[in-house]
Amino acid sequence: MLKLNRRVAALRPSATMAAEARATELKEAGADVISLAAGEPDFDTPERIKEAARRALAAGQTKYTAASGTTALKQAICYKLKRDNGLEYEAAEVMASAGGKQGAFNVIATLFDEGDEVIIPTPAWVSFAEMVRLSGAQPKLVRASQDHGFRLSAAQLRSAISARTRGIIINSPCNPTGAVYREEHLRELSRVLAESGIWVLCDDVYEHMTYGGSAPHLFRIEPRLRYHGIVLNSLSKTYAMTGWRVGIVAGPREVIQAVARLQGQNSGNPNSIAQAAAVEALKGPQDEVATMVAEFHKRRDYVVERVRALPGFSLPNLPEGAFYAFPEVSPLLSVKWKGAPIGDGDGLARILLDEAQVALVGGNDFGAPEHVRISYATSMANLQKAFDRIEGVARRILEG
Ligand SMILES: Cc1ncc(COP(=O)(O)O)c(C=O)c1O
Missing domain, CATH: 3.40.640.10 (Type I PLP-dependent aspartate aminotransferase-like (Major domain))
Incomplete structure (x- = not known):
């Protein structure tokens, strides 16, 4: 077996980068994947x-x-x-x-x-x-x-x-x-x-x-x-x-x-x-920052409304910053999907990618496996489409 430095051998791959890479791979293979996984603004550099x-x-x-x-x-x-x-x-x-x-x-x-x-x-x-x-x-x-x-x-x-x-x-x-x-x-x-x-x-x-x-x-x-x-x-x-x-x-x-x-x-x-x-x-002048933040603010409000309406998702606190929502998805995790319990946020993220073609990141590596992370660093049109799809799959999961 290849002998690596002990600490490097124990290193876990970045969950966020892995989720984004998987979404890109599927997109390149022709799938209509919407990524809510990326931790990067969708705006161009000013x-x-x-x-x-x-x-x-x-x-x-x-x-x-x-x-x-x-x-x-x-x-x-x-x-x-x-x-x-x-x-x-x-x-x-x-x-x-x-x-x-x-x-x-x-x-x-x-x-x-x-x-x-x-x-x-x-x-x-x-x-x-x-x-x-x-x-x-x-x-x-x-x-x-x-x-x-x-x-x-x-x-x-x-x-x-x-x-x-x-x-x-x-x-x-x-x-x-x-x-x-x-x-x-x-x-x-x-x-x-x-x-x-x-x-x-x-x-x-x-x-x-x-x-x-x-x-x-x-x-x-x-x-x-x-x-x-x-x-x-x-x-x-x-x-x-x-x-x-x-x-x-x-x-x-x-x-x-x-x-x-x-x-x-x-x-x-x-x-x-x-x-x-x-x-x-x-x-230089900082106006573009304010423009981007105003756009994120609109998306934050939209995402909160949509997440709160999703069956099995809960988001009691208003996310006040960054560009992520981190809802809890516990009611979905004990449900069986294709014979096995979904188990954790990573499991749900896998199902959403397969069934809804929406990429998000399970909460496991963030230290909260009963959550998923949703990035809203993407357009309103993408968010709308993504939430419609997630809603459909979440309903199917809960209806068995
Ligand atoms: C909390 C936090 N710190 C630091 C970074 C590092 O960002 P970068 O290396 O692109 O400057 C990130 C990127 O996602 C982050 O979420």
Whole structure:
């Protein structure tokens, strides 16, 4: 048998990427599949950003840059952190990565080690736990209850912290639940976090996608956390730039230096043309962001209405951010389909793909197998068609 590195051998494939890949495969084979699986905006990257990339190409900006990014991009990141989050960082306290995913991984690999525990409130993005395992540390999954709006409570946090706890990853707005931590929730958590001194990683990639009230930044609410806090962000979702691969990391200078050292050895700089485009994205006019968010808001309202009307689905909380709904589907899971119980969200997702040609992601890898994740980063016409089909299949399942 092929002998692989122990941690890589244990690595699970990304459930979201697998679902999207399966949908693409079926589409390429001619099936009329609608994908509600993708975690990426369906909008095109705004023209002014593409134009900046063309200018960079024409100017021959095709060489290596510093592994941590160009000075122009670091300055643009500082500008963004002040404008959007009210956080003051210097250029030496920030860096660019090849996407939010690489930034998150490099930070996790830099800060955590064997024997450490990292708290991950679940349901959570599928990659966090795998990244923590790859670092040698253990993820400590703490289930945030639906009754508490899928937000971790201060009491849960307090009891999850042990002598081995070295960090926590907070993602607001949250993928997959759409939960947003408001000021009062963050204030409660911040007391416990400030006392604990553990590393606090804030994943802000969906920060602009909120529908009714913004997502305040934890480090603005409790500035002491900055000393043991890391900002993780990305241009992927905000500027519809998933393919460009530009992420943001900000934190204490020594940590950034160490993360940059790691990045310098494992990948080097993020793409130089994408970096030039990112400067324009961050510093130029921000109207396209508002236009995209307004469209997501309309879709969120539509999706909530349709999901709540689906037999066997329940969605008690309004998803307040990101572009996902995460309904519970328990009544469907004990039902037998073709002789065997459906079992879990992944099982239901498989049936919906086969029977309705709609791709969504089961909740298993998000830490909530009785749920499915529905992405509304697709057109209203697609959503309408997809929900009509899901409704038909859900009815058939329940009618036996
Ligand atoms: C919560 C969360 N963090 C980070 C990322 C990383 O995005 P990217 O690597 O495209 O910047 C994603 C992407 O789906 C995400 O959902």
